[in-house]
Every structure is written in structure tokens, then in C-alpha cells.
Amino acid sequence: MNTRDNRAFATQIFVSALLMLGVGGGLGFSIVDLRQRISVSANNARILDQKTAEAGRRLSELGGSVAAEQSPEVLQRRNQALALGLGLPRESQVVRVGVSAGERLAAKRNAEIFQSEHGLVSMPVHFNLGGASR
Amino acid sequence: MTARGFATNIRLGLIASVVVCCFGVLAARLVQLHVLDREHYLAQIQNSRHDIVSVIARRGDIYDTRRDILATSQTEITLAVDPWAVSKKIEFQRTPAQRERLAVKEREKRARLAVELGMQVSDLEAFFTPAWRDVPVAQDTRDEAADGRVRIEWKKLREGVSEETFSRIEALHVTGLTADRSYRRVYPHNELAAHLIGFLNKEGAASGGVESFADLYLSGHDGWREVERDARRTELAQFRNREVSPSDGWGVVLSIDTAIQHIIEQELAYIVSSFKPGKATIIVSDARSGFLLALANYPTFNLNAYGDAPLEVQRNIAATDLIEPGSTFKIVAASGALNEGLVTPATRFDCTLATILYQGRERKFMRDDHHFDHPLAVSEIISHSSNNGAAQLAMRLGDRRFYDYARAFGFGERTGFPIGHEEPGLLADPAKWSVPDITRIPAGYSVAATPLQVHYAMSTIASGGSLMRPQLIRQILDAQGEVVYSFKPAARRVVIAPATAESMAAMLQKVASEEGTAKVAAIPGFEVAGKTGTAQKLIGGHYSEHNHVGSFVGFFPASRPRVVITVVVDDGHPADGRIAYGATVAAPSFRKIAEQLIQYLDIKPVTSPLQAPVGGKLLAHNQGARP
Numbered sequence: 206m207n208t209r210d211n212r213a214f215a216t217q218i219f220v221s222a223l224l225m226l227g228v229g230g231g232l233g234f235s236i237v238d239l240r241q242r243i244s245v246s247a248n249n250a251r252i253l254d255q256k257t258a259e260a261g262r263r264l265s266e267l268g269g270s271v272a273a274e275q276s277p278e279v280l281q282r283r284n285q286a287l288a289l290g291l292g293l294p295r296e297s298q299v300v301r302v303g304v305s306a307g308e309r310l311a312a313k314r315n316a317e318i319f320q321s322e323h324g325l326v327s328m329p330v331h332f333n334l335g336g337a338s339r
Numbered sequence: 340m341t342a343r344g345f346a347t348n349i350r351l352g353l354i355a356s357v358v359v360c361c362f363g364v365l366a367a368r369l370v371q372l373h374v375l376d377r378e379h380y381l382a383q384i385q386n387s388r389h390d391i392v393s394v395i396a397r398r399g400d401i402y403d404t405r406r407d408i409l410a411t412s413q414t415e416i417t418l419a420v421d422p423w424a425v426s427k428k429i430e431f432q433r434t435p436a437q438r439e440r441l442a443v444k445e446r447e448k449r450a451r452l453a454v455e456l457g458m459q460v461s462d463l464e465a466f467f468t469p470a471w472r473d474v475p476v477a478q479d480t481r482d483e484a485a486d487g488r489v490r491i492e493w494k495k496l497r498e499g500v501s502e503e504t505f506s507r508i509e510a511l512h513v514t515g516l517t518a519d520r521s522y523r524r525v526y527p528h529n530e531l532a533a534h535l536i537g538f539l540n541k542e543g544a545a546s547g548g549v550e551s552f553a554d555l556y557l558s559g560h561d562g563w564r565e566v567e568r569d570a571r572r573t574e575l576a577q578f579r580n581r582e583v584s585p586s587d588g589w590g591v592v593l594s595i596d597t598a599i600q601h602i603i604e605q606e607l608a609y610i611v612s613s614f615k616p617g618k619a620t621i622i623v624s625d626a627r628s629g630f631l632l633a634l635a636n637y638p639t640f641n642l643n644a645y646g647d648a649p650l651e652v653q654r655n656i657a658a659t660d661l662i663e664p665g666s667t668f669k670i671v672a673a674s675g676a677l678n679e680g681l682v683t684p685a686t687r688f689d690c691t692l693a694t695i696l697y698q699g700r701e702r703k704f705m706r707d708d709h710h711f712d713h714p715l716a717v718s719e720i721i722s723h724s725s726n727n728g729a730a731q732l733a734m735r736l737g738d739r740r741f742y743d744y745a746r747a748f749g750f751g752e753r754t755g756f757p758i759g760h761e762e763p764g765l766l767a768d769p770a771k772w773s774v775p776d777i778t779r780i781p782a783g784y785s786v787a788a789t790p791l792q793v794h795y796a797m798s799t800i801a802s803g804g805s806l807m808r809p810q811l812i813r814q815i816l817d818a819q820g821e822v823v824y825s826f827k828p829a830a831r832r833v834v835i836a837p838a839t840a841e842s843m844a845a846m847l848q849k850v851a852s853e854e855g856t857a858k859v860a861a862i863p864g865f866e867v868a869g870k871t872g873t874a875q876k877l878i879g880g881h882y883s884e885h886n887h888v889g890s891f892v893g894f895f896p897a898s899r900p901r902v903v904i905t906v907v908v909d910d911g912h913p914a915d916g917r918i919a920y921g922a923t924v925a926a927p928s929f930r931k932i933a934e935q936l937i938q939y940l941d942i943k944p945v946t947s948p949l950q951a952p953v954g955g956k957l958l959a960h961n962q963g964a965r966p
Contacts, residue, residue, distance in 0.1 A: 211348065212348075215348065215351045218351070218355070219351060219354070222355075222358065240577075243577050244575070244576075244577045246577075247575075247576035247577035247579070248575075248576045248577070250576060251574065251576035259502075261397075262413075262414045262502050263502055263503075265397075265411060265412065265413050265414070266413050266414070266501060266502050266503070268408060268411060269408065269411050269413050269525045269527055270527075272407060272408035272409075272411070272527035272528070273527035273528070275407065276527055276528045276529070276531065276597070277528075277531070277597055277598055277600075277601035278528070278529070278531070278601065281601075293935050293938040293939060294938055295934060296862060296934040296937055296938070299938075301864075301944060
């Protein structure tokens with residue numbers, strides 16, 4: 206029996222086994238690492254999902270709060286509380302003007318040019334607070 | 340001697356045997372786990388790792404015509420307490436000192452939680468005190484000891500916690516505190532347009548209004564996903580095997596405008612405080628398209644507290660309650676007779692007659708409130724609201740044709756209003772009429788209609804002769820806010836010719852003039868056309884002298900109508916003891932609403948654009964002269 210051949214064969218087997226273990230182990234670790242990375246990525250995606258959902262929820266809540274604050278009833282209450290006196294003008298307070306707004310403004314700023322052309326006289330708007338006379 | 344090295348046959352054989360043994364053991368274990376005990380472990384995994392999570396779809400929002408939110412869905416959190424969790428956690432501590440430290444720390448957290456929830460600490464501590472619940476011994480399987488009592492491990496602490504508050508509470512990390520998140524429907528404007536919007540009850544079922552009618556669009560479809568969890572019950576996102584995404588509900592854009600709605604609700608509040616009616620309704624619609632711009636009823640309720648409102652308050656009386664329309668119904672006889680060419684606006688009738696022979700029988704007219712010293716032209720019959728004249732116009736038409744016109748104007752049939760349980764009204768077939776009916780029905784008695792029917796009958800004249808379909812929904816939006824469908828104006832039928840509608844509009848203008856019954860409704864320059872209505876209420880089988888339904892239905896400007904407004908005050912009582920005529924209780928409100936709409940909708944005057952201001956608040960260009 207050729208003992209050298211046997212030893213060489215055994216050595217080859219041993220080396221191959223070690224190689225297989227190494228490759229197998231490496232492959233295993235790679236797979237584990239890959240799965241870990243997938244897991245981390247999926248988890249990050251889940252967390253992002255949660256954050257998006259949370260942002261959406263907060264947005265809805267904020268939207269609802271803004272809508273409530275812009276409610277005509279609330280605005281009117283604030284208007285009264287802050288004594289702002291804001292509101293739609295009454296028809297009796299409105300003076301309707303028959304000429305175009307452009308011409309009016311032009312006449313107001315350049316009365317001397319437009320006066321002769323359109324026969325308009327510029328007159329500034331006065332607003333008497335609470336109807337008080339000056 | 341030759342070195343034999345490490346790899347002797349024996350050593351190699353030994354190592355190989357060990358490796359083979361190891362693999363063998365592994366293989367055996369794998370066989371045991373995956374083949375022999377497979378079912379057992381699979382069942383365990385199934386129970387502990389697998390879960391099916393339902394993903395709730397978000398219900399769509401309801402918007403007004405300017406996309407202001409009228410109804411939205413918000414998440415809210417329900418907090419609950421496991422009172423035993425704290426004691427269990429404390430028990431796990433090794434030393435008494437550690438236990439004491441943990442107990443103190445938890446108490447401090449709970450004190451801060453009490454502040455967040457606005458509760459007394461003692462009240463909160465009561466929730467965290469471990470307690471037992473008695474159960475029949477046979478059912479006592481929840482803990483080890485079958486002693487007829489089980490631990491209470493869930494106590495509801497607070498509902499409706501906002502996201503903002505919850506994020507602060509969550510940061511406290513209070514042991515034993517659990518939270519459940521759910522969607523809640525929120526109505527930011529409370530009472531505004533309550534009868535139109537409807538509400539979602541605690542079970543999530545839509546009740547009334549658009550919530551119910553458009554539920555198919557709004558509700559969406561819930562999704563689900565199959566997940567696996569680790570020992571801490573945290574979802575392992577990488578094992579999401581199957582997933583069906585939720586489909587959020589679609590948005591619904593209504594035609595109503597919150598600003599106009601607010602205007603009419605304020606006016607309704609004024610009517611209620613001034614006349615203390617049993618019920619009242621105001622309706623505003625676009626004259627050309629028939630889309631509703633606002634609709635308000637009294638009594639009403641807060642959508643966010645619907646549970647406090649009795650059922651009768653939740654009824655949309657504009658569509659469900661019947662009234663005798665009174666003189667507003669006179670437009671039917673006048674329009675019909677004009678449309679058939681039987682009369683002109685100048686045709687005169689003797690309205691002083693007490694009786695008339697009609698179809699071979701003597702008919703007694705209803706008494707008019709005023710005595711007329713001359714035969715009334717058709718236009719005067721309308722402007723003076725003569726019962727006698729209206730009856731004679733109907734007689735010109737004949738029973739059947741008059742009835743057909745009344746039906747064509749929408750009386751006696753549902754308008755097709757999508758919200759609520761609309762009533763068709765009462766309009767008997769001529770075959771069933773009693774002898775006096777031909778004198779009463781043209782004046783708006785012996786006929787019953789909803790305020791909505793009366794409104795759309797007048798709207799027919801404003802639209803140029805077409806009976807429009809009452810519409811409330813303008814658009815459907817998908818979850819991303821893109822328009823999926825737009826609703827177009829729809830006419831139900833052509834009732835009268837445009838020329839007839841024009842004549843009627845001109846005649847109705849005289850109602851809101853010095854000679855008419857509602858001069859208080861007139862707005863100079865804006866051609867207000869309308870009709871007052873006052874009907875005695877039928878109480879105990881008799882027409883009451885003290886209880887009336889006063890109304891005013893009109894539109895403006897008559898030559899190019901923009902809006903139709905109806906004000907109905909049911910059983911109002913003016914403070915000075917006057918009868919609640921339509922001109923007294925409804926026409927002034929019409930004018931006030933109309934004046935605000937002129938500004939809000941920028942409606943231009945038809946006549947005399949240069950108008951002197953009253954009160955001298957504003958001085959502006961006025962042809963070079965100070966007013």
C-alpha cells in the first residue's frame with residue numbers, strides 16, 4: 206500500500222473539507238448578513254411608513270383645527286372680542302360709481318391731464334370713523 | 340525518520356468522524372424539528388408570530404364649494420391602564436431599595452400624566468390600583484388559581500386624546516398605560532349646515548345628510564396585511580408576506596358656501612329671537628343652476644354632540660315637513676294662465692265677487708284681506724295677493740290644467756333632493772277635489788308642500804321656466820384631491836316658456852314695491868321679485884287665527900336672476916302681537932340676506948348705478964358732487 210498516496214488523498218480531503226467549511230461558513234454568514242440587511246431595510250421602511258402615517262395624522266388634526274379656527278362663527282367671535290369692526294358693508298353704505306375703475310384711478314392721480322378729456326374731477330375718499338363729523 | 344506530520348490516518352479519521360458526527364447530530368435535530376415535530380412547532384409559530392393586521396381606510400372629507408373642510412376624519416387615542424403591570428415590574432426588581440426607587444419613579448410619571456390629562460392625581464392613582472373581578476369559578480381560567488376572581492387588566496382611562504397630547508404622554512413611558520388609535524369624525528363648524536352634512540355615529544355608521552347619501556364615496560375600503568412578530572410583539576417587517584393596501588375614501592365637494600350658510604344661520608337666529616317660531620327654514624340656491632348655496636333649519640344641533648340632540652331636531656324640515664304654502668302658491672295659477680295665453684298681465688278680474696258659477700255649481704271665494712275698488716289686473720292679483728283673483732285664474736285654466744301646472748311646478752312629487760327622507764307633499768287629483776277646492780288650492784290652501792318644493796317652484800321662474808333639480812354635491816375628489824366627477828346642473832322639466840317666466844318675474848317685482856305686499860323686501864336697483872305667503876295653521880281640524888306660517892320666496896335681480904331665497908317661519912309670534920304675516924316675519928329677513936349676498940357674491944345693480952349713500956359714511960366720486 207502506498208502510504209504517501211493515502212496521506213496525499215487524506216490531506217486533499219482535509220483541505221477540501223476545510224475549504225468547504227470556509228466557503229459554506231462564508232456563504233452562511235453572507236446569507237445571514239444579507240437577511241439582516243433585508244431585515245434592517247424592511248424595518249427602516251416600516252418606521253418610515255409609521256412616520257408618514259403619523260405626519261398624515263397630524264396633518265389631518267391640524268387641518269381640522271385650522272378649519273375650526275376659520276369657521277365664520279369663530280372669526281366673528283374674534284372680530285367682536287378684538288373690536289376689529291370687520292364685516293361686509295351694508296348696501297346703504299355703498300356708493301356705486303358709473304365710470305371704470307382704471308379711469309377713476311388715472312383721474313385721481315393725473316387729474317390735470319384727464320380732467321379736460323373726461324370731465325372728471327378727482328375727489329379723495331374720506332372715511333369718517335363712526336360717522337363723526339370733523 | 341520521515342516526519343509524519345499532522346495528518347496521520349488515525350487523526351484524520353478521528354477528525355472526520357467528529358465532523359461527520361456533528362453533521363449527523365445536526366441532521367438528526369433538523370429532522371426532528373422539520374419532520375417529526377413539524378406540526379407542533381408550526382402551530383406554535385403560527386400562534387405566536389403570525390398576525391393579520393387590518394389597516395383602516397381613512398374616510399374622505401366633505402368640503403364646501405370653496406374647499407373649506409366641513410367634515411374630516413382625525414385619529415384619536417383611547418388610553419387604558421393595566422393596573423397589575425406596575426406591581427409585576429416592581430416584583431422583578433432584586434432589592435427592596437430598587438423596588439422603592441422604581442415605585443417612586445412610576446408615581447412621578449403618573450403625576451405628570453395626571454397633569455396632561457387634567458385629572459386629580461388621586462383619581463388617576465385609583466385607575467392604577469390593582470383590582471379583582473369576581474367570576475363564576477367554572478369560568479375562572481385566566482390565571483392559575485381557580486378561586487372565582489380574576490385580575491382586572493384593562494381599565495379605560497380616557498377617550499378622545501389628541502395626537503399632540505398623546506405624543507407628550509407617550510414620552511413619559513408610564514408603565515401599564517396602553518393606547519388604541521382609531522378614527523373619529525370631526526365637524527369643525529359644529530352646527531353649521533348640520534342637516535345637510537349629517538354625522539357618523541360611534542359605530543362608524545353614517546346617519547343622515549351627505550355622510551349617509553355619499554357614504555359609498557366617502558367610506559373607502561379597509562386593507563389588511565399578514566405579518567410576523569418577534570417575542571416582543573414587534574412586527575418583523577421583512578416577513579410581510581401578503582398585503583392588501585387600504586383604499587382611502589373619496590372627498591365630496593358640496594355646493595354650499597360656509598359664508599352664505601353662516602349669513603342665513605345668523606338670520607335664522609335673529610328670527611328665532613324675534614318671533615320665537617316653532618320651526619323655521621331658510622334656503623338659498625343659485626338661480627341658474629339650481630345648486631343649493633345654503634340651507635338652514637331651526638331647530639338645529641351640533642354635529643359634534645349629535646347624541647344630545649333629540650331625533651326630531653335632527654330632521655331636515657326643509658325636505659321632510661309639510662306646510663300649506665299659502666299665497667306663494669299663487670304663482671302656479673298665474674304662470675299657467677299666462678303660459679296658456681288665456682290672460683295677459685293686463686287682463687282684469689273682478690275680485691270683489693263673493694261667489695262664482697263654475698262648472699255648473701256656485702263656488703264661494705275665500706275672503707281677501709283687502710277690499711279692491713277696481714277690477715284687478717293679473718299683475719295686481721299677484722302684487723296684492725288676491726285669493727279671489729288667483730282662484731279665477733285657476734278657473735280659467737280649468738281643474739285639470741291647473742293641477743297639471745301645479746304638478747309641473749313640482750308640487751305633489753319629491754324634488755329629488757338627495758338628503759333625508761323627503762316628503763312628496765299633498766296635492767290631490769282633481770277627481771278627488773271637494774267643491775271649494777278650486778277656490779282654495781290656487782291660494783295655497785288644501786295643498787301641502789315642503790319648503791324645498793316651494794323654493795324650487797319659485798326657482799322655476801328665476802331659471803327662465805325650467806324646474807331645476809336640487810343639487811348639493813358639486814364634485815367628487817379622489818384620495819389625492821383630483822376631481823373624479825363633476826355634477827352638472829340638471830333641469831327636471833320645462834314648465835313654462837321663457838317669455839312667461841319673464842312676465843312673471845316682472846309681475847313678482849311689484850310684490851316688493853310700494854304697491855305690493857312686501858315693500859320691505861325691496862332693494863333699490865336690484866329688482867327684487869318675490870311672493871309673500873301667509874297660511875293659517877290647521878290646528879285640531881280648524882284653521883287657527885293665531886298660528887300662521889309666514890313665508891317669503893323670491894329672487895333677484897329679476898331681469899338676470901342670481902340667487903333664489905326662501906324664508907319660512909312656522910308659527911312665529913311677533914312681539915307686538917301682530918299676525919305673523921310673511922311680510923312681517925319673513926320678508927325683512929329676505930332683504931337682510933339679499934343685501935349681504937349682494938356684497939359677498941358681488942351682484943351688480945341693474946338700475947341706477949349711481950346711488951347716494953345713506954348716512955353719509957362714505958364719500959366717493961359721484962360725478963364731481965358730494966352726495
